[in-house]
Amino acid sequence: MExxxxxxxxxxxxxxxxxxxxxxxxxHKVLASYxxxxxxxxxxxxxxxxxxxxxGSFDTSGQDPLTSQVRGDSGVVIGEKAVTELMKEKFVGGKxxxxxxxxxxxxxxxxxxxxxxxIVISPGPLCGITQYPGSGKSLVVAISPVTGLPFDSNVGGxxxxxxxxxxxxxxxxxxxAEEGIVIYIDGNNHTVSVETAPDxxxxxxxxxxxxxxxxxxxxxxxxxxxxxxxxRAAEHSYVGCLNFSFWDKRxxxxxxxxxxxxxxxxxxxxxNIKAVVVRYKxxxxxxxxxxxxxxxxxxxxxxxxxxATLDTKQNNMRKIGTANIIEVMDAYDLLPTxxxxxxxxxxxxxxxxxxxxxxxVTQNVPDGCWFGCSxxxxxxxxxxxxxxxxxxxxxxxVDGPEYENAGGxxxxxxxxxxxxxxxxxxxxxxxxxxxxxxxxxxxxxxxxYQRGLFNLDDTEGLDMRWGNxxxxxxxxxxxxAGDGFGxxxxxxxxxxxxxxxxxxxxxxxxxxSVLGGRAWQSVDEPVTDKPIPTAFFNKKLTDCEFLKSExxxxxxxxxxxxxxxxxxxxxxxxxxxxxxxxxxxxxxxxPTISREEIAAWPSGKPYYSDDPDCAxxxxxxxxxxTPEQVAEMEDFGMENxxxxxxxxxxxxxxxQQGGYALCNKGPQHDEAWLIFMDMVNNQIPTFEDKxxxxxxxxxxxxxxxxxxxxxxxxxxxxxxxxxxxxxxAKIPEHVQNYFDIYEGVTGFxxxxxxxxxxxxxxxxFQRIFILRMGSGQRIHDKPPRRxxxxxxxSEYESRAERYDKQMKETIGIDPAGKSVEEKVSITMDYRxxxxxxxxxxxxxxxxxxxxxxxxxxxLIEIEMALPExxxxxxxxxxxxxxxxxxxxxxxxxx
Amino acid sequence: xxxxTIMLNNRVYPYTEGLTITSLLAENRYGFSHIIAKINGKVxxxxxxxxxxxxxxxxxxxxHVFGGG
Numbered sequence: 001m002e003x004x005x006x007x008x009x010x011x012x013x014x015x016x017x018x019x020x021x022x023x024x025x026x027x028h029k030v031l032a033s034y035x036x037x038x039x040x041x042x043x044x045x046x047x048x049x050x051x052x053x054x055x056g057s058f059d060t061s062g063q064d065p066l067t068s069q070v071r072g073d074s075g076v077v078i079g080e081k082a083v084t085e086l087m088k089e090k091f092v093g094g095k096x097x098x099x100x101x102x103x104x105x106x107x108x109x110x111x112x113x114x115x116x117x118x119i120v121i122s123p124g125p126l127c128g129i130t131q132y133p134g135s136g137k138s139l140v141v142a143i144s145p146v147t148g149l150p151f152d153s154n155v156g157g158x159x160x161x162x163x164x165x166x167x168x169x170x171x172x173x174x175x176x177a178e179e180g181i182v183i184y185i186d187g188n189n190h191t192v193s194v195e196t197a198p199d200x201x202x203x204x205x206x207x208x209x210x211x212x213x214x215x216x217x218x219x220x221x222x223x224x225x226x227x228x229x230x231x232r233a234a235e236h237s238y239v240g241c242l243n244f245s246f247w248d249k250r251x252x253x254x255x256x257x258x259x260x261x262x263x264x265x266x267x268x269x270x271x272n273i274k275a276v277v278v279r280y281k282x283x284x285x286x287x288x289x290x291x292x293x294x295x296x297x298x299x300x301x302x303x304x305x306x307x308a309t310l311d312t313k314q315n316n317m318r319k320i321g322t323a324n325i326i327e328v329m330d331a332y333d334l335l336p337t338x339x340x341x342x343x344x345x346x347x348x349x350x351x352x353x354x355x356x357x358x359x360x361v362t363q364n365v366p367d368g369c370w371f372g373c374s375x376x377x378x379x380x381x382x383x384x385x386x387x388x389x390x391x392x393x394x395x396x397x398v399d400g401p402e403y404e405n406a407g408g409x410x411x412x413x414x415x416x417x418x419x420x421x422x423x424x425x426x427x428x429x430x431x432x433x434x435x436x437x438x439x440x441x442x443x444x445x446x447x448x449y450q451r452g453l454f455n456l457d458d459t460e461g462l463d464m465r466w467g468n469x470x471x472x473x474x475x476x477x478x479x480x481a482g483d484g485f486g487x488x489x490x491x492x493x494x495x496x497x498x499x500x501x502x503x504x505x506x507x508x509x510x511x512x513s514v515l516g517g518r519a520w521q522s523v524d525e526p527v528t529d530k531p532i533p534t535a536f537f538n539k540k541l542t543d544c545e546f547l548k549s550e551x552x553x554x555x556x557x558x559x560x561x562x563x564x565x566x567x568x569x570x571x572x573x574x575x576x577x578x579x580x581x582x583x584x585x586x587x588x589x590x591p592t593i594s595r596e597e598i599a600a601w602p603s604g605k606p607y608y609s610d611d612p613d614c615a616x617x618x619x620x621x622x623x624x625x626t627p628e629q630v631a632e633m634e635d636f637g638m639e640n641x642x643x644x645x646x647x648x649x650x651x652x653x654x655x656q657q658g659g660y661a662l663c664n665k666g667p668q669h670d671e672a673w674l675i676f677m678d679m680v681n682n683q684i685p686t687f688e689d690k691x692x693x694x695x696x697x698x699x700x701x702x703x704x705x706x707x708x709x710x711x712x713x714x715x716x717x718x719x720x721x722x723x724x725x726x727x728x729a730k731i732p733e734h735v736q737n738y739f740d741i742y743e744g745v746t747g748f749x750x751x752x753x754x755x756x757x758x759x760x761x762x763x764x765f766q767r768i769f770i771l772r773m774g775s776g777q778r779i780h781d782k783p784p785r786r787x788x789x790x791x792x793x794s795e796y797e798s799r800a801e802r803y804d805k806q807m808k809e810t811i812g813i814d815p816a817g818k819s820v821e822e823k824v825s826i827t828m829d830y831r832x833x834x835x836x837x838x839x840x841x842x843x844x845x846x847x848x849x850x851x852x853x854x855x856x857x858x859l860i861e862i863e864m865a866l867p868e869x870x871x872x873x874x875x876x877x878x879x880x881x882x883x884x885x886x887x888x889x890x891x892x893x894x
Numbered sequence: 895x896x897x898x899t900i901m902l903n904n905r906v907y908p909y910t911e912g913l914t915i916t917s918l919l920a921e922n923r924y925g926f927s928h929i930i931a932k933i934n935g936k937v938x939x940x941x942x943x944x945x946x947x948x949x950x951x952x953x954x955x956x957x958h959v960f961g962g963g
Contacts, residue, residue: 314928673962681957682903715961723930723937
């Protein structure tokens with residue numbers, strides 16, 4: 001009771017009273033309103049989707065026709081489309097439906113900020129089950145600002161199920177609104193409206209509270225509302241996330257789960273959509289109108305029993321969620337540290353899961369992000385007092401930490417203070433920034449700075465050394481302001497590389513004088529990390545009683561970090577800034593050139609120009625870096641296809657190097673996480689074994705995204721008898737559970753082979769979609785050099801025993817007498833060759849050519865030789881010599 | 895006895911007198927909570943690990959069951 005009273009009192013201060021909220025609503029102008037006929041879901045499908053254009057003009061001729069529509073003010077259109085049997089058969093739902101609609105909405109060269117770019121959201125045919133844990137996912141797709149390609153992201157929260165129960169299988173959001181709007185879907189009264197929303201907040205923790213209050217009939221009704229929102233940083237960064245809310249009646253506040261990756265929140269803000277709200281009252285277990293309810297119930301009972309009896313012995317998901325693996329990753333040298341240089345750090349115990357459990361995250365509160373999820377892993381830190389930013393001093397509910405937040409906002413940026421991790425976690429969420437990208441892109445900027453690639457003028461005094469928690473948050477405050485170095489960081493690693501290369505070079509000696517004698521304010525000298533050895537995880541340090549007895553309160557931890565980090569060239573953590581350089585006045589005589597002229601402009605010679613993708617500048621004349629510096633950044637800028645790597649060190653697992661680089665959307669681990677199978681268990685020793693794993697697991701995980709399911713209940717608890725299975729990594733009993741609930745809802749039996757084909761259709765479709773948009777070939781799957789191994793002396797020396805042993809026993813070269821630089825070169829040459837062979841094997845297994853193009857024979861095999869797909873692959877296959885001969889293929893050559 | 899080996903996760907590993915599943919886990923710092931142990935293909939129940947002796951030439955599997963986030 002004490003907990004409930006405390007948080008309810010605290011969180012009520014976040015928003016105005018109900019009268020003020022209703023006054024806010026009274027200012028809404030309804031731009032369009034649409035009434036629709038109710039449906040009864042049949043075996044998981046409504047068989048129709050909802051289309052909304054929020055304004056603007058663009059070509060819609062490629063889209064499926066609207067079966068009914070209304071046209072309102074400001075160019076707003078609301079209508080319905082049919083979900084066809086072909087869509088169900090080939091694309092299933094979820095991510096499949098999303099990609100189907102997006103393909104028809106965009107052109108080959110559509111950019112993320114074009115009005116025709118769509119955000120498509122689909123819950124999938126199994127979404128909304130309440131009997132089986134993890135059945136409330138939505139899948140979100142759009143052309144991404146960071147990759148320029150179709151991108152998918154999955155998210156919990158109540159929106160997907162409520163939207164489905166409101167009567168639709170997918171939501172298309174197209175166009176750009178003239179002013180900030182809210183879309184309201186009333187699933188009980190069967191209406192959809194697009195309304196101006198002039199006074200509502202943008203930041204998610206406020207806006208979600210406002211809208212739950214605004215659209216609920218009373219306090220009890222808040223539970224029947226879900227909101228999609230982002231935040232103000234999404235206006236200036238490319239890595240904006242979407243937050244999907246659910247009402248936590250125990251805490252009396254809105255909780256949020258994130259479709260974090262790929263910058264879809266940035267697209268959302270660019271469309272001028274403040275929020276999408278859905279209301280549905282009347283949830284019960286049979287709303288999918290399942291075919292065989294008994295199968296679903298039985299599978300649910302099995303998994304609930306496992307959760308009740310096994311979780312505390314296995315992963316502790318109910319206590320701390322995914323953050324249970326922080327110390328596990330450290331112990332196996334997999335926790336990304338200092339921009340993926342290392343996989344462990346002696347200070348990791350300070351951010352171990354037990355610290356979060358005992359000091360921050362509220363225990364014994366059901367934290368499922370959809371009804372019926374007994375895994376209950378959506379943990380939260382309550383009454384968390386913020387130290388910085390717009391909400392400094394506020395006590396807030398932080399949704400987290402997830403493991404990725406601790407890795408990205410902690411070890412990877414050298415920050416081992418749990419408070420700063422949670423503060424950055426909060427601001428990422430409410431401002432609408434992807435936590436994973438924020439960690440990786442900050443780590444990249446830190447390493448650039450510490451290598452002396454740019455200086456304190458360029459950061460305007462921001463302390464970019466490892467471990468400064470103030471800076472970690474200040475970067476986001478600057479993204480909100482649209483001013484400061486944080487704006488550049490917020491564009492992501494790929495854009496940072498381009499911007500740094502165009503602007504932050506050092507003037508050649510002959511041009512130093514034109515800068516008016518202003519000194520190059522670098523760090524005293526480039527910082528080279530002392531090699532950080534493999535840390536043998538000290539469990540004693542995770543004992544909170546021990547921490548307390550040693551005086552380890554927050555300030556003590558801060559002091560410890562300060563000492564250790566300074567010793568290793570790190571930040572002092574007193575402030576985000578270590579200098580306050582004045583902004584530059586324009587210097588006469590320095591030429592202004594167009595963007596087209598930049599490519600041929602010499603390195604070292606100052607110039608002025610502009611940048612439509614990043615208008616912020618501190619006024620210092622731009623100077624191009626040398627080609628060597630540009631190449632240096634390519635080595636450790638941890639992105640592929642434009643997406644920042646997620647937070648696992650992959651250097652010692654060839655399979656995971658492929659799992660990242662060969663992922664359709666970019667290096668996110670939700671296609672495959674094979675590190676233990678490969679590096680530790682050694683279960684997939686050959687290239688063919690790895691290729692098989694890089695086929696099966698991406699297909700299995702794609703399947704979750706087609707159906708609206710969460711991956712976590714699959715293998716974050718495992719049945720007692722799993723140890724006796726032939727392939728325990730697959731968790732065969734749980735796979736059978738999924739086949740059972742699939743049959744239970746749709747009535748169709750499934751097995752591994754039919755499941756794989758179902759996924760292959762959508763997975764291959766996405767690959768061809770990416771190809772259509774100008775990527776999707778082998779060159780685009782090339783990873784940064786650091787992802788394959790040690791690229792610096794300190795990285796090699798930190799694990800010298802391991803790498804020397806590998807050189808001698810695996811490569812067949814005696815390391816004795818060789819310099820570290822030579823050994824790095826030998827190791828990396830070998831690993832590049834290994835990666836090349838892996839790619840060959842994976843492409844072959846997936847039915848692709850050596851250049852990564854899906855073969856026509858593969859499309860025919862999986863019954864996806866649709867004319868629009870064949871048209872895309874045909875010229876590539878012909879150019880590569882893989883267009884098949886034979887009369888049976890003639891009809892595809894029209 | 896020097897020179898004798900076992901196979902541990904399909905890799906050659908030195909054998910020492912008195913080797914058990916528990917001691918192998920400790921030597922390799924395998925502290926993950928969810929490991930399947932097998933000797934010559936036979937599952938060894940967790941509670942038997944301290945006494946589960948490993949002989950020279952045995953094929954030992956210590957399979958970490960984890961599939962990432």
